[in-house]
Amino acid sequence: MTLEVFDIESLDLDARGVARRDGKVVFVDGALPGEKVLARIVRQKASYDTARLERLIKPSSQRVEPGCPHFGMCGGCAMQHLDAAAQVAIKQRVLEDSLGHIGKVSPATVLPPLHGPTWGYRYRARLSVRAVRKKGAVLVGFRERRGSYVADIKTCRVLPPHVSNMLLPLRALVGAFTQPDRIPQIEVAVGDQTTVLLLRHMEPLSENDIALIREFGDKHNVTWWLQPKGPETVHPLDRADVDKLAYTLPEFGLRMPYRPTDFTQVNQAINRVMISKALALLDVQSDDRVADLFCGLGNFTLPLATQANSVVGIEGSAALTERALEAARQHGLEQRTSFATLNLFEVDVQWLRDLGRFDRILIDPPREGAEAVARALAALNASERPKRIVYVSCSPGTLARDAGILVHEGGYQLLSAGVINMFPHTGHVESIAVFEAE
Known part of the structure; x- marks a missing residue:
């Protein structure tokens, strides 16, 4: 489709620039309010069109360099190109x-x-896992922006640094499992004393798999929980770890224990x-x-x-x-x-x-x-x-x-x-x- 020039009026909650053409709304991925951009229409609907940013003609003064090298491809964030105060x-x-x-x-x-x-704040996360057989590799991270595939990320700045540093080791860990393609996700919960990794596995883990995750847990100070089927099957690898996870509210002298599947603020x-x-x-x-x-x-x-x-x-x-x-x-x-x-x-x-x-x-x-x-x-x-x-x-x-x-x-x-x-x-x-x- 043809390239067109758009004046961006505002931003929607998916961080798409909002423009208008002949009274019709056009959402422009990657554009910010106040910008003039050259964009290509990629989809047309009855009530709106969507477009992809091709070139900035007049950039916003509030545009910044994204802090993550995977921004734009990974769907975990949508606004890193915009100043935090804005x-x-x-x-x-x-x-x-x-x-x-x-x-x-x-x-x-x-x-x-x-x-x-604004960085390292995400103490709860659900990481998708995908074994890519053709590449002989495993991906661990968030879904791609506007896609269903797992993004190929090696680091994540919104996760606490110690969790971000585990992304590549987790790839290697799952890749060494007996059935790596039967691991759909790993949930993360960071507490005051430990970091819990909840492993969803669709087939029973082998003795070698268990040995691998124990070794990983010792090396990275991780407490493992397992989920073989539905939510009701969630349990710690070691029963002694059942009450380890908690967050603190120092102002009120409180320590709040929780399970890795319980709702808590991110x-x-x-x-x-x-x-x-x-x-x-x-x-x-x-x-x-x-x-x-x-x-x-x-x-x-x-x-x-x-x-x-x-x-x-x-x-x-x-x-x-x-x-x-x-x-x-x-x-x-x-x-x-x-x-x-x-x-x-x-x-x-x-x-x-x-x-x-x-x-x-x-x-x-x-x-x-x-x-x-x-x-x-x-x-x-x-x-x-x-x-x-x-x-x-x-x-x-x-x-x-x-x-x-x-x-x-x-x-x-x-x-x-x-x-x-x-x-x-x-x-x-x-x-x-x-x-x-x-």
């Missing part, structure tokens, strides 16, 4: 636009963005900052009764319990609530915490009333958001409403929808909102919003 500004605009267009709300105050490390440094900020925004008082909805392992519940009179944590996974309760016991917080397992996507106002009145509520849902919870809160009478709600979100769209419900149907005021740069160099937008009963 990445955050774009995410802030996405949040504000979503709140305005979807929820028809606007925060009274825009919070300063929460920053953390970026541990920014997680600590986020918890501190969320609790400050919630303005918890010592006599408050607080609810932590979608509580997971108790990431917010236990810190809240160090400040509030009592905290109720509710989560859809029984395994997570059991681990949260055990962590509360280990820290002497069991008298101030209680946990329940419940599908929070199907709750109503009567359920909320039956729990009793809460002074403050923290909500930290998955990407689907918390629509049922928002509608339950909106249906409360003025005397029943919690004074303040802090909502931590990983999806601006569902946050905006739920914010609209709380404001327009529940009479809450959106005091403030801002982004959390949990995933630098990606289009992922984490955010936090504060609501107050009027």
Whole structure:
């Protein structure tokens, strides 16, 4: 297809430049806002076209040299060519636009963005594995950008250096297995005392395979977990390692044990900052009764319990609530915490009333958001409403929808909102919003 010149207006969440041609949107891979580019149309759809950048005519002042040699081919990152501060500004605009267009709300105050490390931050990762028989090689890494193949990466700057340094040794390890083509993935979880590698193997490992991974573990200070079939089969290679994995929250004197398949935040440094900020925004008082909805392992519940009179944590996974309760016991917080397992996507106002009145509520849902919870809160009478709600979100769209419900149907005021740069160099937008009963 022919080459054309485009003026780039903005950036979408896949980090594609957005231009317009005769009123039709054109997404240009690799282009940045404010740039004039020469690009080739590679796909045409009824509502939009996609194009590939061929040449910069007028580059953006915010364009930088990517920090990783594999950027553009590897799908792990999308924004390394954009200055880190500019990445955050774009995410802030996405949040504000979503709140305005979807929820028809606007925060009274825009919070300063929460920053953390931009490199070496990814303490959780799922690495794809592929044995390429024709080349006699094994690839270990992320999928290619806009492709299904495993990218041929030798290093990764968003992984902690010690994990990045294992990428090539892992290739050699899998290549030496009895059946290397039956290993689809390796999950990484970096804790405070150990790094766990969870090996998915579709056929039983041989004695030689086991000996190889033990040798690798000793050399690289790795704890191995295995997954021969479904998630329920996940187990440590050595039973003594079952409780080794944990992350710390030093500000609150907490150590949070977890399993390598449990949900935890990818970026541990920014997680600590986020918890501190969320609790400050919630303005918890010592006599408050607080609810932590979608509580997971108790990431917010236990810190809240160090400040509030009592905290109720509710989560859809029984395994997570059991681990949260055990962590509360280990820290002497069991008298101030209680946990329940419940599908929070199907709750109503009567359920909320039956729990009793809460002074403050923290909500930290998955990407689907918390629509049922928002509608339950909106249906409360003025005397029943919690004074303040802090909502931590990983999806601006569902946050905006739920914010609209709380404001327009529940009479809450959106005091403030801002982004959390949990995933630098990606289009992922984490955010936090504060609501107050009027």
